[in-house]
Structure formats: structure tokens, C-alpha cells
Amino acid sequence: MPAEPARENHVSTLRHYPFRMWAAAGVLALGGLVVTPANCQTLDLDAAPPLPRLRGESVTLSVTTVLKEEIEELERPLEGVKDPLALAIRSARLEMRRLAFHLLAKASSGSGPSDLLALHGFRIADVRRRVDVRLERVLEGSGLTPAGEIRPLSVREKDRVLRLLVRFSERAPKAFATAALEDLVQLDAAVAVALQSLIDALAIMEERGSGDDLGSGWPTADELVANGGIARPLPISGSDTDPCDPALRAGVGPATQAALDSLCGGASGSAVGDLSGRHDEILAAARLSRAAASATWLDTNERAALDQRAAALANAADGPGGSAVLVGAQAGLIAARNRLALAEGSRPSDLKALDAAVRWALFPSIERGVALSDSPEELARILSRITESVGLGAIARVDEAREPAKELRTAIRDAERRYAKAEAATWTRLERMLKDEDALTNPEHTGLVREQREALRDIDRILGSQALIDSIGGVRPQAARGLSVRMKSIIRWLGEPSRRNDAILTFDTLAQHVRLFLPMPFERDLREHTDEALAFTAGKADELIQLIELSRAQWADAWATSNATGPESRRMVLLHRLLRTMADLSQSGGPGDRDSVAALSRWGGFHATKAALAPALVDVAALTQIATSAALAGDDAKLARDLDRIERDAPLTRLVGRLSRDLDAWLATRPIEVLGQLVAVREPPPEGAWGLRLRARIAAILRTARELDFARRAGRSEDEKILMEHLSRLAQGTLDAMGAERSPLPSLPQLDESEAPAQRGRKRPS
Secondary structure, eight states, X not given: OOHHHHHHHHHHHHHTOOOXXXXXXXXXXXXXXXXXXXXXXHSOOOOOOOOOOXXXXXXXXXXXXXXHHHHHXXXXXXXXXXXXXXXXXXXXXXXXXXXXHHHHHXXXXXXXXXXXXXXXXXXXXXXXHHHHHHHHHHHTTEEEOTTSOEEEOOHHHHHHHHHHHHHHHHHHHHHHHTOOTTSHHHHHHHHHHHHHHHHHHHHHHTTXXXXXXXXXXXXXXXXXXXXXXXXXXXXXXXXXXXTTOGGGGTTOOHHHXXXXXXXXXXXXXXXXXXXXXGHHHHHHHHHHHHHHHTOXXXXXXXXXXXXXXXXXXXXXXXXXXXXXXXXXXXXXXXXXXXXXXXXXXXXXXXXXXXXXXXXXXXXXXTTTTOTTTTOHHHHHHHHHHHHHHHHXXXXXXXXXXXXXXXXXXXHHHHHHHHHHHHHHXXXXXXXXXXXXXXXXXXXXXXXXXXXXHHHXXXXXXXXXXXXXXXXXXXXXXXXXXXXXXXXXXXXXXHTOTTTHHHHHHHHHHHHHHHHHHSSOTTHHHHHHTOHHHHHHHTTOHHHHHHHHXXXXXXXXXXXXXXXXXXXXXXXXXXXXXXXXXXXXXXXXXXXXOOHHHHHHTTSTTOOOOHHHHGGGSOOOHHHHHHHHHHHHTTOHHHHHHHHHHHHHHOHXXXXXXXXXXXXXXXXXXXXXXXXXXXXXXXXXXXXXXXXXXXXXXXXXXXXXXXXXXHHHHTTOHHXXXXXXXXXXXXXHHHHHHHOSOOOOOOOOOOOOOSSOOOOTTSOOOO
């Protein structure tokens, strides 16, 4: 059937779709949700080529047909059913299908960000029936534990679920009626607002508090670096869904205590009115008051003033936009200054300039000359830089407790002096930054903390140098002696402006090599003879391990003899690529299962089913066996060609593996199954979200893979071939944009010196 007539039919259906149109009260105000568009969202996202014209019906149109039938069935009136919970559940099931239909029909029309519309629509459509099952359990009085075991629901939990489902059915149509879905920022916000109450109901059913407790489905790069640990604010309680939890008030000042007691009808009462939409304000108020109460470096009047501010925020029926953001930033600054007070140690430091700036940040006003006082979000961003500087000061003082080896003490003292100088210069400039209206773009201030941060990194490099030498020594004991001699030059160069860049490049490259090669990815699988390892190597896992150990010893010798960019390192890079490819394929399309596909749907930038991706994930075990043979034969040129071929022929397999590896630790912290897939889009992507620039391409890839699966099931071989070629190009382009080669081999400076290092207190020999 030609695609165009079908598209027209469904667009017509959409025009008559029974969404209730409400006067635009502002979609973002519906859930108390304040959206700050991410910078990347305001730019042109990496464009993806449009989906090729197909001979048969698209999967998008097919799913909307099924959804339309289900909607018509659920719209029929129920006879004799008066239970409010049963009616709320039926209404929620109906609204889920309406949302998915609306998004997919819009995607089929080709207007707006159609691939992202389809991705949102498929996410909701794919989980709708599993949500049905969970909601039906509520009628039986059952919920689930986070581990998925059935448990009884309390009367209070059932009541809260009922109220949230009613709210979902009321707010979802409003969210879509007031949003221009052609605009990506409004699309993300509309989906977030529409689903928020449903997700909160599911979270209660799984004993997870609410969606607020689960954080964003869009991690930042910093969160991923921190081993998947989410950088969350100081928790108020184990379950802060209920703003009247007594633990919320522990440690706050008297004014905030009274405000929270008033909101909750007493110290142990229940909320007076619905406070769920004010969670952010109440949380920020409690954090500020608690931090101020323990800030002994503030005087009594200052602590009282901050407590009053926190109480006012908690009491406000509708706080000014962004006030919770600024108050949260101020609470974080106080907490960092409190840590600095506890960490002050042996090195004297004049905190006068710092505390003056901190007070300006805590009590800003236009009259005092503080810039951006009328822009809470931008002022909060400036405060984050001051907080980083204060935090670096606390870290530097904790570092003093680490006792360096005797031969490193002089270098440490030099680096500490550089740090102290950078810290003093930074702290004297903070107040000037607060008065600068262009502080967020002024080069002097955008790099404000850079020197302080770099000086502290020098200390970390020096303290970590012995660990790198020991790592090389663990591979090749005699190599450690040669590297130890050269490490002294590297450390000395850190303090010499003319050689500093060389020193940083050499040290950081060695540290990177140690991370990449000790151990290799997938090395444990080879040693344990897993099914994937035996399949990828044709049973030659032991031989490959022996080659890796020999090559690693040669690489260690190369570092010891100042030949770190020679053939030994290049061979290690090739072996790393081979094992990294095996690890990618094992997670995404190898002989093992494909659970990583389901796990990736816990991230806001990805949604797919294992079945939909199955035809696109290529089994390339035979190709890895050929590459393994080249490696064992010592033919580096052939190994490089074989790896290029794998990376060309299986780009989607590698892309899914790459995403899985980069997000794996963070994904492990997220809820699983239905709740995990929905909470991924409960909040729009924030500024700095990881992967945001490529989300349009990833959405196009996932939509194409779904079309490929649909065409293959229908026996449309011509469409299948076209889609496979399109998918391969999309995936390879995305890998290129992500930086497919993760083992760079930079050109390093020569470590050997033409003359011996000068001894302190002695002249160089003439």
C-alpha cells in the first residue's frame, strides 16, 4: 500500500481527535515544572537524513491504527461501575493511548522533529499494556517492591494513587493542547508534564516515593565520570515524597521549622492542602535553613536572615520563578564553605576576601551592585563557580593529609605554593565577578577557577605519579626503574612554563594508557572463557591473553625507554580496539542476550524493544575470529583492516555497545522495567545533558531500525535492503560524531634530556 494515502487518513483522524482544548494557561506551569532550555536544544541538532520513501505501510502508521482501535474501545461508557479507582484506572489507560496516538500521528505527518515525536510515541505505546497490568493490581490492593515482588498497598497509598491518576487524566490533554510540538523544547516539556502524575503513581506502587526521588533520565558527563553516581542534593529523608515527613524538619532553623509545621498542620500532621507541586521549593528551603544553622562562620543575624528567607520560600503559595534554583545554589555554597571550615589545616590562608564574596552571594541586591540580582537562574550559575572554588579549597586541605614519598616532597611544596597563589588570586576576584553583568561570558571570569583547578591537578599528578610507576612495574619490574627516572623530569617540568604543556601531555597520556590497558576491556571474559569470548576468538582465548601479556610487557619497556609512541604502543591500541569491539558486541549483538537494549531505554535519549532492534544487530562473531587470527599472527596491518571492516559492517551493533558501556554504571542506578522507561522522560533534558547533541540522530536510527523489523516481518525485501543501507550510514555517522576511536595515541615530547637535571643548591657541571 503506498505510504502517502495512509498518512493522509491518519492526519485526518488526528484533526478530529477528541483532545479537550483548554485555554492556554502555560504548559510549563501545569506541574510546577520550570524548564530551562538546554543550550544544545536551542542550537540546530545534528541533522539526520530523512527516512527513505517505502513501498509498504510504515510501522508508525501501523501502531496508530492499533491505538485508534484501543481508544475507541476504552471510550465506550462503562455500565454499573461506580468505583472511583476503577474509573480512574480506565481513564488513565485511555489517556496513555491518546498521548501515544497524538505523538505518532504527528510524526507520520512529517512535521516538526518527526523522529523524536516517534521516539516519545513508541515509548508510551510500548509500555501501555504493562502499565495496564500494574494499574489493575491496584484494584486488588497490590503493589510491587523495587525488586518486582508483589506486596500489599496501604489505604493511604491507594488513595494517593487514585488522586495522581485523576490528575494525570486531567493534565495530560492540557499539556498537549497548549504546546507547539514542532518546537523541541516544548515537545520535551509537554511529554514531561503529561506523564509526571502517572509516573508518580507508579513510583508509589513500587515503594519508590515519587518520580522526584528518581532524578533525571538525562545524566551529565560529570555524573557519568563519577561511576554512575548521581550528584544529588543532600537528601532530606529516605522518602521525601511526603513534604510532611518529620525528617524534613530535622536541623532546620526556628522560622523554617514553624513554616513547615504550619504547612503540615503540626509537627507530625498531614499536609494542609496539596503540596506535591511545591516539592522543589520546600526541599530548597529546608536545605538552606539546615546549612545556615550549622554555618558557625556566619554571625547570628546572618543565620537568622537566611532562616527567614527559607521560611518565606516554604510559605509562598507561588514562589517567584527560579527562586528555588537560586536558594538551592546558595545552600550548596554554604555547605561548601562549611566543609572548608572543617577542612582547614596546616596551611594558613586568609579567608577574608572569600567570605566577603560569599556574603555578597548570599545577600545579593541591585543596590549593593550585585549583577543579575533580578535573574535568579543566571545568578545561580555564577554561584556555582564560587562554590567550585570553595570546594577546591576544601579538597586541597584534605590532600595535605596524604604523605608523599620523600623524593616528592620538594615538588609537592612547589605545587602547593602554586596552588596557594592561584587560590588567593581567585578569591580576591570573586567579588568583582559578582558585580560584572557579563560575568557569564567575560573571558576573565569564565576561566576564573581554571588556574586554581590546574594547580590542584598538579598536586594530584605528583601524588599519583608513584601509582603509575607501580602500575608499569607490575607489568615489567625493570621498566619501573627507567620510568621512575623520567618521571622526575616530568614532575619538574610541571613548574616550568616552557615545558609545562609537554609534562601534562606526557603524564596524562601515561595515565590514559594505564586506564586503557590495565586491564583491557573484555580481558576478564577471555580469562574466564565465557561463551562470548570463545565465540569471538574461535576458542583461542588463551592464545590471545598470552599475546596481550607479551605486548603489554613490550609497551611497559617502551615507556621506560622514552619510546611511548612507537610500534609497541600502537599494537596495544590495536589490541584495545579488538577487545573493546568484543566488549561492545557482547553487550549489544553478540552470542549473549541483549538486555542492554532494554537497559538503555532508561536513558531519555533512547528507546527500543529488543525485538525491534534484533534484525539490525549484526552477529559479527566470524569477523572477530578473523581479526583475532591476524592479531595472533602478528600482522598489525591486517588487524587494522579487519577492525575497520567490523566497524564498517556493524555500526549499529557497535553504537549500542558504545552507549551501553558509557552509560552502564549510571543505568544500574536507575529503576527498571516500566517505571525506568517512563521516568527517563519525566523531566526535559537539562543543560549539559550527556548525548543531547546527538539525540536527533539516535532517534532517527531507532525509528529506522523499527521500520526495518516491520518490513522484514512483512516480507518486503526491497524496503528491507533500503532501510539496512540507510541505518548503516546513520549509525556510522553517529559513531564518527561521538569519536569512535577511544584510544588516542598523541605525539609525545621527548622524555630524554640533553643534560642531567640540576641538583638543588648545586651548579650544573660546565
